[in-house]
Amino acid sequence: MSRYIRPEILSMSGYVAGEQPASDSDVIKLNTNENPYRASEKSYNAIRRVLEFGLSRYPDPRAAEFCEIVGRKYGIDPATILCGNGSDDILTILTRTFVGSGELLRLPYPTYILYRSLAEIQGAGSELIHFNEDWSLPDNFYSAGENLRLVFLPNPNSPSGTVIPKERIVEIADNLPCPLVIDEAYIDFADDSCIDLAGRHKRIIVTRTFSKSHSLAGLRFGYLVAAVELVEQMLKVKDSYNCDTISIAAAAAAISDESWQVENRKKIIATRNRLTEKMRAMGFNVPDSKANFTWNTRTDINVRLIYEYLKSQGVLVRYMNYPDWGDGLRISVGTDEQVDKCLELIRQFVEK
Amino acid sequence: MSRYIRPEILSMSGYVAGEQPASDSDVIKLNTNENPYRASEKSYNAIRRVLEFGLSRYPDPRAAEFCEIVGRKYGIDPATILCGNGSDDILTILTRTFVGSGELLRLPYPTYILYRSLAEIQGAGSELIHFNEDWSLPDNFYSAGENLRLVFLPNPNSPSGTVIPKERIVEIADNLPCPLVIDEAYIDFADDSCIDLAGRHKRIIVTRTFSKSHSLAGLRFGYLVAAVELVEQMLKVKDSYNCDTISIAAAAAAISDESWQVENRKKIIATRNRLTEKMRAMGFNVPDSKANFTWNTRTDINVRLIYEYLKSQGVLVRYMNYPDWGDGLRISVGTDEQVDKCLELIRQFVEK
Numbered sequence: 001m002s003r004y005i006r007p008e009i010l011s012m013s014g015y016v017a018g019e020q021p022a023s024d025s026d027v028i029k030l031n032t033n034e035n036p037y038r039a040s041e042k043s044y045n046a047i048r049r050v051l052e053f054g055l056s057r058y059p060d061p062r063a064a065e066f067c068e069i070v071g072r073k074y075g076i077d078p079a080t081i082l083c084g085n086g087s088d089d090i091l092t093i094l095t096r097t098f099v100g101s102g103e104l105l106r107l108p109y110p111t112y113i114l115y116r117s118l119a120e121i122q123g124a125g126s127e128l129i130h131f132n133e134d135w136s137l138p139d140n141f142y143s144a145g146e147n148l149r150l151v152f153l154p155n156p157n158s159p160s161g162t163v164i165p166k167e168r169i170v171e172i173a174d175n176l177p178c179p180l181v182i183d184e185a186y187i188d189f190a191d192d193s194c195i196d197l198a199g200r201h202k203r204i205i206v207t208r209t210f211s212k213s214h215s216l217a218g219l220r221f222g223y224l225v226a227a228v229e230l231v232e233q234m235l236k237v238k239d240s241y242n243c244d245t246i247s248i249a250a251a252a253a254a255i256s257d258e259s260w261q262v263e264n265r266k267k268i269i270a271t272r273n274r275l276t277e278k279m280r281a282m283g284f285n286v287p288d289s290k291a292n293f294t295w296n297t298r299t300d301i302n303v304r305l306i307y308e309y310l311k312s313q314g315v316l317v318r319y320m321n322y323p324d325w326g327d328g329l330r331i332s333v334g335t336d337e338q339v340d341k342c343l344e345l346i347r348q349f350v351e352k
Numbered sequence: 353m354s355r356y357i358r359p360e361i362l363s364m365s366g367y368v369a370g371e372q373p374a375s376d377s378d379v380i381k382l383n384t385n386e387n388p389y390r391a392s393e394k395s396y397n398a399i400r401r402v403l404e405f406g407l408s409r410y411p412d413p414r415a416a417e418f419c420e421i422v423g424r425k426y427g428i429d430p431a432t433i434l435c436g437n438g439s440d441d442i443l444t445i446l447t448r449t450f451v452g453s454g455e456l457l458r459l460p461y462p463t464y465i466l467y468r469s470l471a472e473i474q475g476a477g478s479e480l481i482h483f484n485e486d487w488s489l490p491d492n493f494y495s496a497g498e499n500l501r502l503v504f505l506p507n508p509n510s511p512s513g514t515v516i517p518k519e520r521i522v523e524i525a526d527n528l529p530c531p532l533v534i535d536e537a538y539i540d541f542a543d544d545s546c547i548d549l550a551g552r553h554k555r556i557i558v559t560r561t562f563s564k565s566h567s568l569a570g571l572r573f574g575y576l577v578a579a580v581e582l583v584e585q586m587l588k589v590k591d592s593y594n595c596d597t598i599s600i601a602a603a604a605a606a607i608s609d610e611s612w613q614v615e616n617r618k619k620i621i622a623t624r625n626r627l628t629e630k631m632r633a634m635g636f637n638v639p640d641s642k643a644n645f646t647w648n649t650r651t652d653i654n655v656r657l658i659y660e661y662l663k664s665q666g667v668l669v670r671y672m673n674y675p676d677w678g679d680g681l682r683i684s685v686g687t688d689e690q691v692d693k694c695l696e697l698i699r700q701f702v703e704k
Contacts, residue, residue: 014588055570236366
């Protein structure tokens, strides 16, 4: 039956997400950067109100209620906002709008693996520009390049958790011949967002998700901010009703609850910094993370074996092996208790 | 900024969904084939249980819980099922898996307008085969044709509500050189599904949605059934977490509540048949509908004016004008009360 399939799809291997054990298992899950704390009760209450009203009707195709709240929060025009079914949907819409078959998408390396899969589905190529050793970007990241149609830059980056300073991002966007997508999935754990530039600098597009800093990975909601002229084109590409009534209401409530966000951020950052220190004390190389995970490497021990040992003990972290770069463990910031359990198991393994 | 956009996107007009008035308005909405009755309370209770557990974790990428229930219900292998964020997501995944730039998608005419937009986004063409006057399909619907990669056939069709008999569908699939997608969005109001053929006949793919017969348009959930080898390729194209935890749980509960479905179907069909009779009695041509809407045409009155009059009186129906075919009113089956209000307004207009 393979003759029915587009050759680009047949030849690609497909993005593989982190392992998802059954929701009722006891596994300590530090592998997909979920937030360990329960989302704002205001989100849950907003969902309960939707249930009273009912779900028979189609949702609002533009999620206007949400866009107005975000517009007020960041002082941006609601017409520059496009909502999606998780930021994966947003990244898919971006790729389909800007990158055609045989064209080129650029990304740093190593980074979120999905970008490459999105290019492959389009029949497009991807150009990987290696980070410098200190996780800064070389100047050729903004060189023109033939057929270059879109550039993805996650900030903070995964797996490193490192950030590119805002003035450097503007320099990159100024020099590029195409739009630059700043994937701010983890920005709420960092300091300096580019959301104020999106839609004003015509080539800067910022994407956000509710899966990490809002504890709503199970809900699927994300959005982007871009120039109105670009949003208007992307509207043709998105499914009409890509966001459901429940997620729109819950996301609107979540982003309105600032005190929950301040409190959550404080807890995650405190645990992250403790995790970083303890891992360094055990001999790991850990770049300063501005996200809700840390990237842990070392050359004297096979870290894959640590991943396997942790898994055997009921703790899932993410083992990543990037060809031409190296491997490491990406550990999500869980609760203090979860992180302590993980650290204790690693200590046992390392000191063995 | 248009130079950043793929030319295929720039030149297309984009699918326009039916009007969605604010959810708290008093408008009688008979324009997008929503179900006027509240979904099974078992769905709402399933959602409430998810809220207790929380939404911090990513959903199950394969929606295994749902697939097992559907597998048992229809006696099909769960591995032949793929779930999506509404059947629009399913139709998007299908198009992206099978149809590349410059290739061809075939559909009957007139039908669901979205199929054509999906081809355009892919940079693909669409070939429209006109229905016969009695809404049957001519033999050239299954002729081979160069570059033909995928055929869409909604059954029942929209706007007509008519069906193609199952033996004719098998004949079409036997003769086609590519997969045939039977879009069964409205099948629960008809008699004869092809779901038992999907995954067994290697070229027959069936899609379903929870927006119509399960009263869950606001939730976004749909699925397809196809040969395992095809599902495996489509998994590479779909977003990893395209269905959220809430919709998976609610859909699983909805499809398990058979008595709700039997009762709902009975009410919708009774109202549909009454709507058909009354419209015919007022001089409209109305094909026998097997869906939750009727298609109403006439040549002695400009039906667009009827649509406008209804809208001015707070009743929304769908006015459709198909080039080279003609125009008409597609009226969704609401409650008896809603349909009576609509019929009374039409009577006033027609007898004026």
